[in-house]
Amino acid sequence: MRILIIRPSLGQRHGRRYHTPALLQPLALPILAALTPPRHRLTAIDERIERIPLDQPCDLVALSVCTFSARRAYEIAAAFRRRGVPVVMGGFHPTLLPDEAQRHADAIALGDAEASWPQIVADAEAGSLAPRYGQARLGPAAAVTPDRRALAGKRYLPMQVVEFNRGCPRRCEFCAVRAFYGGRCQRRSVADVVAELRATRPRHVFFADDNIAADLDALKELLAELIPLKIRWTSQADLRVADDPELLELAQRSGCQSLVLGFESLDQRNLAQMGKAWNRATSYGERLARLRQAGILVYGTFVLGYDADGPDVFERTLRFALDERLFLANFNPLQPLPGTPLYARLADQGRLRERHWWLSGGYRWHDALFEPVGMTAEELTAGCRWAREQFHSSRSIAQRFAGSRAHRHRLDNALIYLASNIVSRLDIRAKSGLALGSAGGDAR
Ligand code: B12
Ligand code: SF4
Known part of the structure; x- marks a missing residue:
């Protein structure tokens, strides 16, 4: 199979996609690569630094999704599913809000990939994807050694x-x-x-x-x-x-x-x-x-x-x-992240300004989301x-x-200090006023 593994970007500001000035490698991608049998052809895409080849022929798309990238992930999933390519989502957000993620994917994985990805790949190959894999709150799986060849040639710190x-x-x-x-x-x-x-x-x-x-x-x-x-x-x-x-x-x-x-x-x-x-x-x-x-x-x-x-x-x-x-x-x-006790408490107290803020076209990065x-x-x-x-x-x-x-x-402490402060200042500017996803309106 040709498998595309994607880390979506967060969103955009004044019509321009968010790019971080300095990026750490996303570990979930090389872990998924390490868990994929070598007979499959795998491409990893980090949307924070490269475009997603939306029309590239492929047999399975896997999205690694956190709450801040959920809105964008749902847009990407819709684009591939329109072409008939099956989409799987895993990561924090699908695990914490499985019913919401399920509406946007052919299958979702709860918890760590180590517990579910090999089965997902086997089922996708057999054309029999189940709607849900893994188990929430199972506790962490021991990490495999990541296969970093999946990230070769990409510009990271x-x-x-x-x-x-x-x-x-x-x-x-x-x-x-x-x-x-x-x-x-x-x-x-x-x-x-x-x-x-x-x-x-x-x-x-x-x-x-x-x-x-x-x-x-x-x-x-x-x-x-x-x-x-x-x-x-x-x-x-x-x-x-x-x-x-x-x-x-x-x-x-x-x-x-x-x-x-x-x-x-x-x-x-x-x-x-x-x-x-x-x-x-x-x-x-x-x-x-x-x-x-x-x-x-x-x-x-x-x-x-x-x-x-x-x-x-x-x-x-x-x-x-x-x-x-x-x-x-x-x-x-x-920040009231969904699935946390804080979110439940603020919702009970009627203090959330917007219950599904991560899907809202009106949300801006760093906005306070509660009273x-x-x-x-x-x-x-x-x-x-x-x-x-x-x-x-x-x-x-x-x-x-x-x-x-x-x-x-130490000289390297001094260099790290200066570089990190400058990068942090630039990143704050890049994120300030950032809207999640790319379309207007609401992603519900
Ligand atoms: C290191 C880190 C960072 C680094 C970036 C790391 C990187 N490489 O990009 C920095 C410091 C920059 C950072 C920034 C932020 N982070 Co951060 N970060 C982490 C931390 C501590 C570790 C991430 C990591 O590499 N984990 C190891 C990898 C392997 O785990 P993973 O990505 O979750 O993937 C596993 C599973 O989720 C699952 N999985 C993931 N994707 C998929 C896909 C499929 C198909 C399948 C089957 C399974 C699967 O399997 C993977 C392997 O087992 C996590 C905590 C955590 N435990 O994840 C917080 C965490 C991810 N960050 C969080 C947040 C909130 C942020 C910020 C928004 C903070 C802020 N307010 O600015 C920013 C921006 C995030 C962004 N999306 O850009 C939250 C996300 C909460 C949520 N519900 O989404 C977390 C969970 C921390 C927390 N305590 O709440 N972060
Ligand atoms: S915020 Fe608390 S529970 Fe979360 S990682 Fe830090 S010490 Fe652990």
Whole structure:
């Protein structure tokens, strides 16, 4: 069979399709390629950097869909189905909203591809696709070694995306990972990860784990094995990484360049409401000092608009990010992702502005989608935009650079700092006002 595997883009702004200034490889595509028997001819298309060959002859189309790309995915699916090509959808959005996705596809896959893709391919070949494969909330499947030949020749950041741990044991109210995997985790063996790195020899690695610190002992085991590989790596973690001196030393020695850390809020009442009281807002300063000491750059993420937030939250959160000289930061309005407990709560409270916002022609990227308690939705949208712009101003970039030894103490840290801040500033501009999908009207 000729199989087309597609990652749809997000949408468009003023009639122009969204292009990110710097792109990470999408891991789902090489994983699907690795699971496909070699007798099939497979083409991977990343719509964020290339056009979809809508009229290319093919026997099966597979779309990898998240909530933000759902509207665009439904448009692409309709174009292929009009030609009689069967379309399968998998990923976060079809898993969390299967009935909606089912209306736009011949088959949908719930959960991880490892559990369903080989059967889907076999059934498509036999001309007997079932409407639904896999099981939601089954927990993560252990990842296979991705077949990156599927992405050969495409222009991505020179940073290899690798998985160690999938899923997260934490239970934050707003998080789609919790909804997708039900709080369960699955780890690849350290030997498997190291073998992949030895075979591919990347200099920079992005561990696409939801939370690389899901199991601290396992992480220490991995880091000890990374030391001889002399790579530089980055990932996402919860704040506990900063509490363990042995772990910090191993992180430093194994080449940890930066970590994305979810601070979310400076207000302990908000942290309690989101199920993240363990973050302990009062500990942020000392934890950040330890990370700086270890030379690790910190990318802090904040969600604004929880119930204890008033109009002063933007200034306070921005001040914190500037005073702590964060490497990067994002300031997002709390986002009600479908399938999460947050979405259900806001829907019950009648606070959602638009129940199916991801299908709406009126949605714009970074718009607040619900009625906050301590301000209006418009104030929330504008406040986040203001904090984002202030944080990425030339003055702030220069001050954060000069104010932190971690940003300057190695040449590659300095280069990464400057390049990442510039790319982040450009990406904010590219996404600001972005509409999802490409057609007007409503995709329901
Ligand atoms: C790394 C990461 C990023 C990276 C980008 C990575 C990349 N390569 O492009 C960065 C930091 C840039 C990023 C950005 C954003 N991200 Co992000 N990101 C992740 C993270 C942590 C890992 C993604 C990953 O590579 N996973 C490993 C791969 C293999 O998993 P996967 O893509 O889900 O695919 C598996 C299954 O879903 C399934 N599957 C997927 N497609 C298909 C197709 C078929 C046919 C089949 C059968 C199966 C199947 O099988 C795959 C293999 O098992 C996830 C969390 C997560 N667990 O996925 C969040 C996550 C995907 N991101 C999320 C969000 C919200 C965002 C942002 C919108 C954040 C923001 N507000 O700006 C942006 C923009 C996203 C976009 N679409 O452009 C949400 C999506 C929620 C949702 N319901 O869609 C997630 C789930 C995080 C969360 N906690 O809520 N992200
Ligand atoms: S710690 Fe991060 S990945 Fe884990 S449930 Fe909370 S927000 Fe999601």
